[in-house]
Amino acid sequence: MRALISVSDKTGIVEFAKELVSLGIEIISTGGTYGKLKEAGIPAIEISELTGFPECLDGRVKTLHPTVHAGLLAMRSNPSHMKQIADLGIETIDMVVVNLYPFKATILKENVTRAEAVENIDIGGPTMLRSAAKNYQDVAVVVDPRDYEKVLTELKENKEVSLDTKFYLMQKVFMHTSSYDTMIADYLKRERNDKELPETLTMTFEKVQDMRYGENPHQAAAFYREIGNKKGSITDAVQLHGKELSFNNINDTNGALELLKEFTEPTVVACKHGNPCGVGSADNIYDAWKKAFEADKTSIFGGIVVINREVTLAMAEEMKNIFLEVVVAPSYEKAALEVLTVKKNIRLLQLKDIEVPQQEDAYDLKKVNGGLIVQTIDSKLYNEEELIVVTDRAPSAKEMEDLKFAWRVVKFVKSNGIAIAKDKQTLGIGPGQVNRIWATQQSVEHANELIGEGVTRGAVLASDAFFPFDDCVEAAHKAGITAIIQPGGANRDEDSIKKCNEYGIAMIFTGMRHFKH
Structure with missing residues (x-):
């Protein structure tokens, strides 16, 4: 048996290679990996000795050679394949141990240049992995140091790696190369400052932890994080x-x-x-x-x-x-x-950087059966110049302060959402109702029940979307609400404005809604 070893992450590689040699497996290696194995006294054949072609272009070309890929892709059960490589003087390679250039570590460095990032895009590594994985029946391909022990155990016990394990290793290869390519594509998109939603969407995440269960005990769950500097997020x-x-x-x-x-x-x-x-x-x-x-x-x-x-x-x-x-x-x-x-x-x-906002081009994802709906995050609050007083009375400075406070809150209340506030404190929140009047009534009832009867007098009210009817204004008046902030835009806006004027309530339209479903 022969194994080709070329790794950027050299965790455990010396110990693994020693065990392979003790099992009679011949080692082929490249570049820095070859040097590390030789330094440890492990016999290895340098790749250029195998191919008869020197590494060139600063190591960019070393394994991209028919001797390597024919040795990987030849199907042992296909007599024609085996005759062809024999005629060409090519021997099979039975194991590939490869992990890729540290692209992730490179792009996470402070002030990394585009040239540095591009130079750390691996070409030969993914090509070998894909060749070996495609021929998984005959080639064991190891991309994760955590699998070294599993492979050694099977070699020692059975003198070969089982087909089931080879298939498992094949799956890990394509998960690994898919994630690697996605990181590159995502980096390039950000480097170009491309804010368009792409024609094809690929994303990659790395597991932080398995969880005991999901929303309910019968649901399996895990926590994944995006790859990148995500300051101010719970993953940080x-x-x-x-x-x-x-x-x-x-x-x-x-x-x-x-x-x-x-x-x-x-x-x-x-x-x-x-x-x-x-x-x-x-x-x-x-x-x-x-x-x-x-x-x-x-x-x-x-x-x-x-x-x-x-x-x-x-x-x-x-x-x-x-x-x-x-x-x-x-x-x-x-x-x-x-x-x-x-x-x-x-x-x-x-969370040291708790105040850092999300990137404005970040995606909000919702899984639906058979697909995914994607939008950019709701990163806006309102445009100051678009705030319009639509009633005869304008809010006082104090009311305006509370209106802006309540608007920040209601943006994050599940729709239909209402928030009542006074003195920069929420008094009642009505989330997730199927109509807006119920949300309004609920927020008033909660305030009176949880804080004290009549606490809403002199308070303000924020609605995440427009009032379809004037019933919410009527309920606000009964609660003693003195000012309202809402997006506006309903066919019956004029009814709500008239009702506010009748009761002396100040009302502002933001021109921007904040549905949260």
């Missing part, structure tokens, strides 16, 4: 305490973080089942925490809390008395961390 967070994040933890935390990124002032977002349940902004982070907590002391139980300032001891002393699933912050006071880590089940995450 460092877990300081607690058990592994669950599927629902990650989904809910991501939604909370998206909302938090809309704010620059000290802000706390509490989230439950993908919807905000309490949001507060203030001059200091403790007061912001108090607002978020007091907005809905019931729903925060078992929820997610994300914070854009350091967690203080005063906050931690109050948090420890609540069952929280996850807390995310850029940092924690040492004393705060000591208090919170007493709680065994709370998951504490540190």
Whole structure:
């Protein structure tokens, strides 16, 4: 048997090659791998000795040769193939151990140039992998160092690698080369600043962890991350305490973080089942925490809390008395961390770049049966110059501040969504209703029930999409709402405007909706 070894990731390769030699397998190698094997005293044939052709073009051409690929692709069960390579003086190669140039590591480096990235696009490696994998019945092809032990075990026990294992290794090859090519295509798209949705969509992700289960215990699940510098995302967070994040933890935390990124002032977002349940902004982070907590002391139980300032001891002393699933912050006071880590089940995450927004050309993906729907993320809030006061009364400066606060919140409430706020604190949130009047009524009822009767008097209301009828204005008036922000654009807008004027409610149209389905 002969094995061709050429690896960029040299983890375990010396030990693996030694074992192959001890089993009587002849080693062929190239470049840096050949040098490392020779240095370790492992006998190996250099590729140019096999091909009779010297490496050239700074190593760009070394394995692209008929002697290599005929030796890989010849089907041992095909007499014609075997006669042809015999006539050509070519011997078979029975194993390929190859992993590719470190393209990912290259593009993740700070200030990497296009020339550096392109130079780290492997040509010979993928070609050998594909040749060997295509002929998997006869060639064992190993792309992952974690498979070395499996291959050695079978060789020692059976003197060959089983067909089932070869097929498994073949699958891994095409997953590996597919991911590699996708990384290159994605890099080139970003390098060209191409914001068009492509004709064919290929994406690659790497597994972070397997999960105990998905949304429900009967569903299998895993967590994957995009390849690249994803500052400010949950994939970049460092877990300081607690058990592994669950599927629902990650989904809910991501939604909370998206909302938090809309704010620059000290802000706390509490989230439950993908919807905000309490949001507060203030001059200091403790007061912001108090607002978020007091907005809905019931729903925060078992929820997610994300914070854009350091967690203080005063906050931690109050948090420890609540069952929280996850807390995310850029940092924690040492004393705060000591208090919170007493709680065994709370998951504490540190996300230093918590304020960094998503890239505007990032994709939002939704899987549907048999396909995928893709859009760019909802990266806008409103255009300041397009805000229009449509009522006789304009909002006061205080109302305007609260309207903009409520608009940030309702953007991340499941449609139909309503958010009521006052003094930069949410009072009532009505998420995911099948009609807008129910969402409005729910938000008012929640505010009165959870905070106190009449709390909505003097508050403002935000709606993620237009009012189809004036019934929402009627409900707002009964609750004491004094100002409304909504996209506008309904056929019956004039009815809502007239009703607002009748009750002295100020209303603003944004001209931009924020459906979240």
